[in-house]
Amino acid sequence: MIKILTLLSFAASVTSSAFTLIITNPARYATNNVEIRIANNDCDNLGLSAQDVKDMVAISVGQYWNTVPSSKIRFHSGSFVDVAEDASLTDMKNSIEDNQIIIGCSKNSDLFDSANILAVGTMTVSAPARGIVAINNTAGSRFSSLSESNQRATLAHEMGHAIGIGHSTHEYALMYFVLSESIKQESLARDDSDAITFLYPNKSKVPFLLGSCGQIRDIADKDLWFNYIFVLSVLALFLMWFFVAGSFNEMQKPQRMKL
């Protein structure tokens, strides 16, 4: 039996410690690669199609939660799923499988009783984990008045709730409880990274030897120069070992430097 947590909403209304969790020991996703299902209904009041939402989610995960090297969890924007256009959180949760997150628009008036609520994110209390992010698609919703970058930040913030992270008191953290035009949230803050690392740390494959090599993500990534440096390092290491091997042949007695 899956229960839904108390609603965690992200309001644009102005109100103003570090990261918290939605509960002490939230359910964890049983996979390192979490699929995000997109509700297959257009967000007519926001001028967004389901495909637009899917594209926005893909950019958002790459910009925020997929950037933490000390966390094993990665997200990808997956296939569409049918839900009613006034779906409740329970309806949305029931439309996906375990260890998935659903993101989509809803006109549910109980859920969105104010135009100031931009979106809502939550997850199941106990395992198996399922995450739900509902975007306010009621008439007059302020979500459509946000800049594109703030829309992405809002989705990423709600996804934070959908994996068990609560609000933060660090004002430039993604999980800060107010979205403001004056505070940029274009990447995660250290506090957000601590939160996802705390909940989803890398697991060591060889304990205390080399640790995890993480997961290999989509090839279409922008950090290509990192790869460039990496290849150079491997080459340099190879050369060094080459010299080391060579030195064994003429194994000399260890001698101290003469300075």
Next chain:
Amino acid sequence: MGLGNLVTDSGLYQKNRKGQKQNFEYAPYLSFHYRWEFSSRFEFTPELGFAFHKRPSPNHSRMTFMLLYPVSWRMWRRHYLRGGLANLVTRVAGKGGSVFMNNGNGVSLFARPSGATYSPAAAAFLGYEYRFREYLAVRFDTFLVPMLARPMRLAFSLSTNLYYF
């Protein structure tokens, strides 16, 4: 042993309201190592190190500890090139408890992190060392963490080392 500064996740996270990224941080780094010379030009110097980050909040802490497996190559006189594999472990720990915080149009109870988690990552690194004396050196290492995976991050450390035999 060595004393220095370790910078992790350089250029990855934002550090202020303007969205600027954090490229540098002060995190004292303390290390213990053993130097094994296996020829006049090559050494193996396994190392265990601890980096103490500034406490991120009163309720949680972060620490990095490292295992390094470097091979040093004496290029010329006092100049050494070093490189190898390393294991960086990030520790995030919290004291527990709960706190009321803004949540939409109201206030809700949130849980503070309780206990500690350890997150290991394999790294490749390259560095340069200058030996003032046989037992005193200064060095600079750059790390790529984690190896062979995305996203990668850059870390670097600068430290002064004392060697004992």
